[in-house]
Amino acid sequence: MLEADRFKDYGPNGLQVEGKARIHKVVTGVTASLAMIEAAVAEGADALLVHHGLFWRGQDGRVTGWMRQRLATLLKHDINLIAYHLPLDAHASLGNNAQWGQRLGWVADARFGDQNLGFMGSAPADLGFDALVQQLRQVMGREVTGVPGDGRPIQRVAWCSGGAQGYFEQAIAAGADVFLTGEISEPQAHYAKETGVAFIACGHHASERWGVQAVGEHLAQRMGVAHTFIDLPNPA
The missing domain is CATH 3.40.1390.30 (NIF3 (NGG1p interacting factor 3)-like)
Incomplete structure (x- = not known):
């Protein structure tokens, strides 16, 4: 639907971290920050759909610090992380x-x-x-x-x-x-x-708060999954 293959982007679009095989609850948010991932855990999410994912061009690839914290939380709770950047714009x-x-x-x-x-x-x-x-x-x-x-x-x-x-x-x-x-x-x-x-x-x-909400609602209507949007304020 989002035609991700059309875009030359700054990072990978689609599934970034694999979790549960079946998805009943989708949480959407702008950025896959640790706070957003923890909020998705609290909501009982099977998938977290965001605009800004974890992986971007120019990263050195080491899983340390904030990257380790985010990945560890996703993997511990078996949550799929799905990200769409330019296709969602x-x-x-x-x-x-x-x-x-x-x-x-x-x-x-x-x-x-x-x-x-x-x-x-x-x-x-x-x-x-x-x-x-x-x-x-x-x-x-x-x-x-x-x-x-x-x-x-x-x-x-x-x-x-x-x-x-x-x-x-x-x-x-x-x-x-x-x-x-x-x-x-x-x-x-x-x-x-x-x-x-x-x-x-x-x-x-x-x-950039509204695209993920719209896609989440579309998924809820088309596929019958539960959907919750979480807005974590950011001064930027």
């Missing part, structure tokens, strides 16, 4: 970007960026920067960091969840009046001021 209806847009009342009519991960659509009439910031505070449940650009009317909105601040230039080239993502780095404030296109960072974790 990109899915047209269940992905992080689709679900984020849905909560903001936006429908994507175009894609942009590497592997078409960025979404773009038309803004509601008379949407201003300040009104958008206020809406985002309510939807995200946290403060956001915004650079207003030149104050132009917002007609085209672009967004990409997580750490996609590097997509800002591509969003500008695609005709966006504002770009939303999870994080901001030093260059984006300058690009916003110099191009006039607004930039808003809404939190990496906060912008």
